[in-house]
Amino acid sequence: MDEKLIKRLMTNIKCSVCGEHYDRENVRILGRYTDLWFVSVCCLSCHNQGLVAAVLKEGESIELITDLTEDEYMKFGNTATVDADDVLDVHDFLKDFDGDFARVFMEGAG
Numbered sequence: 001m002d003e004k005l006i007k008r009l010m011t012n013i014k015c016s017v018c019g020e021h022y023d024r025e026n027v028r029i030l031g032r033y034t035d036l037w038f039v040s041v042c043c044l045s046c047h048n049q050g051l052v053a054a055v056l057k058e059g060e061s062i063e064l065i066t067d068l069t070e071d072e073y074m075k076f077g078n079t080a081t082v083d084a085d086d087v088l089d090v091h092d093f094l095k096d097f098d099g100d101f102a103r104v105f106m107e108g109a110g
């Protein structure tokens with residue numbers, strides 16, 4: 001799993017505002033915590049900016065969580081080290097966003 005793959009995956013996602021697919025040139029990797037990647041995307045069409053969290057596990061399914069707010073990103077970004085509590089937080093966080101991702105990704109796959 002590397003940044004190229006993350007960028008390729010982001011191009012499967014559509015802008016939540018205008019529905020255009022993101023271009024990999026407008027995908028920026030912000031950071032990574034174990035299997036959780038934070039990505040900033042910018043729409044070429046309408047210039048809407050979005051934050052995406054992607055959970056990549058080798059041999060397992062890939063989950064993308066869109067519509068993060070700045071605050072949500074900062075919450076993760078300010079975490080210097082990842083401990084058991086953080087992992088539990090992420091699990092709770094992902095549970096809340098599962099359904100939303102499924103919809104977004106299905107639309108992206110066309």
Ligand SMILES: [Zn+2]
Pocket residue numbers: 015016017018019020043044045046047048
């Ligand atoms: Zn757009």
